[in-house]
Amino acid sequence: MTTYPKTARLMQRGADFLGSETAILCGAMSWVSERNLVSAISNAGGFGVIACGAMTPELLDREIAATRALTDKPFGVNLITMHPDLFELIAVCEKHAVGHVVLAGGIPPKGSVEAIKGGKNPAKVICFAPTLALAKKLLRSGADALVIEGMEAGGHIGPVSTSVLAQEMLPELAEDHLIFVAGGIGRGQAIAGYLEMGAAGVQLGTRFACAQESIAHPDFKKAFFRASARDAVASVQVDPRLPVIPVRALKNKGSEEFTAKQREVAGTLDREEIAMNEAQLQIEHYWAGALRRAVIDGDVETGSLMAGQSVGMLKEEEPVAAIIEKLMSQSEEALTRR
Known part of the structure; x- marks a missing residue:
């Protein structure tokens, strides 16, 4: 120092x-x-x-x-x-x-x-x-x-x-x-x-x-090196009753799958099959699994490439x-x- x-x-x-x-x-x-x-x-x-x-x-x-x-x-x-x-x-x-x-x-x-x-x-x-x-x-x-x-x-x-x-x-x-x-x-x-x-x-x-x-997997790192700031986008909240905190990640097929996951969880809420806390936990577990696929397995297509906008640097x-x-x-x- x-x-x-x-x-x-x-x-x-x-x-x-x-x-x-x-x-x-x-x-x-x-x-x-x-x-x-x-x-x-x-x-x-x-x-x-x-x-x-x-x-x-x-x-x-x-x-x-x-x-x-x-x-x-x-x-x-x-x-x-x-x-x-x-x-x-x-x-x-x-x-x-x-x-x-x-x-x-x-x-x-x-x-x-x-x-x-x-x-x-x-x-x-x-x-x-x-x-x-x-x-x-x-x-x-x-x-x-x-x-x-x-x-x-x-x-x-x-x-x-x-x-x-x-x-x-x-x-x-x-x-x-x-x-x-x-x-x-x-x-x-x-x-x-x-x-x-x-x-x-x-x-x-x-x-x-x-x-x-x-x-992190070499393919995960390569995705970061190729990305620009505008590639790191925030997820969209599908259902206002499901308070999903937006997540910023590199856009890929996994981003679309998360939107589908939200619809699925919202449906279970509609049918009163689960409580709100359980719905939020399901979303968290989804992210944990998707992130693991990207970071550990190198699945940069369907895994979650969580990245800030500084990724372009x-x-x-x-x-x-x-x-x-x-x-x-x-x-x-x-x-x-x-």
Whole structure:
């Protein structure tokens, strides 16, 4: 960090909170953010985050242990708030003394924040905040830091762009709270801008998805390298009764199949065969399966190629350390020019 004094100074609060050299988090990407990529990011001075996704407590237990075997640096775990075994997953994180738990996918259920912060090995809680009102509520409810993520991001997204969220929320919150900015960040110049606005750090997912240490299938990575920003499109909600959070991914045959899946699930709701919670879980399981086909099996036609709009900036495989160094160097150059 001594090589990047201006960036380091602006990142200091975030880096101190995370316990990492830089305040660059890796967004949790199911099937991608596993032991190899997470440990590589933490070892390179960033902050890796395991994507628990639909894992069982037993699987998460093994994944945390395997990550610990590859790094002695801090890393976090991302948990989906609607997971039926959420409190068991929290207990697994406590067992391994995970220092930071990221809660994603909705408002944390009652008692979850307290469970994370109140055990024998209390952890810091990071939450996603799509609006200013919800950000304030989450902070009052015990969140130690927030991620504000714009619609340019890959995977599950909200309706507002990163640049607008940053302008709306950083002036209100950043002085007294730790706010990380995410969504569409692919270069260090953007990082410099958000840090100057008061962000404690940033989160990037797509930029790391095709790193050399990422286990993603070669065909998955090739699809990213060929794509432009406009190829990463948001899914369409078919039925207003089925509150499907839009997902940004590269357009392919799988995008069309998801539309058909929504119609199928909506039909079961019509017939009152399942409850709304079960309907949402079916959609989540669909995404988990489709994403696995793309990331692990290399099925780039019918699998889900979740990608942010920064995908157009990816042209080749690079080591994680080189990516972080490039981002920091670009940020420092931008701050120096100013």
